[in-house]
Amino acid sequence: MIPENQRKQVEAQIMESYTSMYRLAYTYVKNPDDAMDIVQESVCKAISSSGELRSKPALKSWLCRIVVNTALDFLRRRSRETVSEAPPEEGREDVYRDLDTLRALDVLDEKERTVIVLRFFEDLKLQDIADVTGDNLNTVKTILYRSLKKLKIQLTEGASAS
Amino acid sequence: MNENNLNETKELETLKREYESIPIPEGLEFRVRSSIAQAKNAENAENAQNTQSTQARESHPAKKHRYLRKVFGTCAAAMLTVVVLANSGAGVAHAMEQVPLLGLITKVVTFRTYEDQRGDTVSATINVPEVENGGELNDAIQAYTDTIIAEYEKDAASSEEYANDPDAPTAETNHYELNLDYTVATDNAALFALRFNKSVVMASGNESVKIYNVDKATGKILTLGDLFQSGSGYLDVLTKNIQAQMRTQMDADENVYYWLDDEVTDWNFTALDPNTAFYVNENGQLTIVFNEGDVAPMYMGVVEFTIPTNAISDIAVPGYLK
Numbered sequence: 001m002i003p004e005n006q007r008k009q010v011e012a013q014i015m016e017s018y019t020s021m022y023r024l025a026y027t028y029v030k031n032p033d034d035a036m037d038i039v040q041e042s043v044c045k046a047i048s049s050s051g052e053l054r055s056k057p058a059l060k061s062w063l064c065r066i067v068v069n070t071a072l073d074f075l076r077r078r079s080r081e082t083v084s085e086a087p088p089e090e091g092r093e094d095v096y097r098d099l100d101t102l103r104a105l106d107v108l109d110e111k112e113r114t115v116i117v118l119r120f121f122e123d124l125k126l127q128d129i130a131d132v133t134g135d136n137l138n139t140v141k142t143i144l145y146r147s148l149k150k151l152k153i154q155l156t157e158g159a160s161a162s
Numbered sequence: 163m164n165e166n167n168l169n170e171t172k173e174l175e176t177l178k179r180e181y182e183s184i185p186i187p188e189g190l191e192f193r194v195r196s197s198i199a200q201a202k203n204a205e206n207a208e209n210a211q212n213t214q215s216t217q218a219r220e221s222h223p224a225k226k227h228r229y230l231r232k233v234f235g236t237c238a239a240a241m242l243t244v245v246v247l248a249n250s251g252a253g254v255a256h257a258m259e260q261v262p263l264l265g266l267i268t269k270v271v272t273f274r275t276y277e278d279q280r281g282d283t284v285s286a287t288i289n290v291p292e293v294e295n296g297g298e299l300n301d302a303i304q305a306y307t308d309t310i311i312a313e314y315e316k317d318a319a320s321s322e323e324y325a326n327d328p329d330a331p332t333a334e335t336n337h338y339e340l341n342l343d344y345t346v347a348t349d350n351a352a353l354f355a356l357r358f359n360k361s362v363v364m365a366s367g368n369e370s371v372k373i374y375n376v377d378k379a380t381g382k383i384l385t386l387g388d389l390f391q392s393g394s395g396y397l398d399v400l401t402k403n404i405q406a407q408m409r410t411q412m413d414a415d416e417n418v419y420y421w422l423d424d425e426v427t428d429w430n431f432t433a434l435d436p437n438t439a440f441y442v443n444e445n446g447q448l449t450i451v452f453n454e455g456d457v458a459p460m461y462m463g464v465v466e467f468t469i470p471t472n473a474i475s476d477i478a479v480p481g482y483l484k
Binding site for chain 2 (some may be wrong): 007011012014015018019022023026027032036039040043044045046047048103104105117120121142151152
């Protein structure tokens, strides 16, 4: 049995962070429907495993880790199941603001993207990010440095092309 | 090098802005809440399953899955919140909540009480009122309470089937309780309003309100719009008034939070829904009632805003408000 108050804390954190969870998921799956599915699945996982949680301060990064893992599972499943599917960006994408700049993140591999998103968009501490990705602190720093370098190149190219 | 760093920062800011502008779909919060409820029930069923395996060492995976699916359905049903209001007549006399069920002007009696108890964990108490000379109000009450009873019976049946199974575990965590009670929210010379408070207790509670307002002279059920002159733009006036009240409350108390200037703009309260529950309070003032989660996070519960009559007296239909 999960102690009721622990589950309540997880619940409260979910209600506080679900928009972050959604945007984080969105950077992986790049369409609203799948991102919603990821969030939904992550919420279920978070509630049902809230008993495993040990430290409270890391609640948000713990949620992020669940989202990241769920999203990666989803992408792997999808790439196995549908090889030649049309890019998921098509469809309702046009009702939204142009998210072209975010596509710059595509130059990064999944782990690099996770580190960049969590560090700069979600303002997580490096140590918390290390918890999310399961790497040690120095590895995260290295990934961060490498990602920024990659990104800067990508962005510069994009800028010069326009 | 410095220049590079500058560029880098700027690009990151652009990226971050774009990231933050990823729109949040309207249904997301509901999905999140449903998932929380679902996960809790799944966990409860899981606990029951664990109890079973230690007690009997026999597992029934097929049964368990079927049960889980049912519980999920139950959850979704429980998430649907309802508010019914009925107003009749014109005037204001009683404080809500503690008004005796027999009003001075309009008699309300409990026509019947639907009570049900299944095992130790599943129960319902649904009071079905009848209003003397209620006319169409009674029809509306009947339809509303029938819906609630049907909802309960459907959910209870799946729980019961599970509980009666001799092989099934004792599902102590399988708690489901539905209560529906009513109070007279308004009873004055002009208006009568009957308020239903519905609470569904599963893993956590959910409360919702429905109020029927009836014009006593005509017996007609009133909508919010009926209280205002047509073309008066009352929704806009009410919206602005409520927004101002939200702001004042949030400034005064940091524990109070409404979706007003939230960064998730989709959720912000920008326009009052004409179907929002309302009643006229004992001072003759219009009071708007929002269900749990409508304009504020769930922890705020059902929230009410009283609109000062002088703010709307020029657009209100005379006779209802004071």
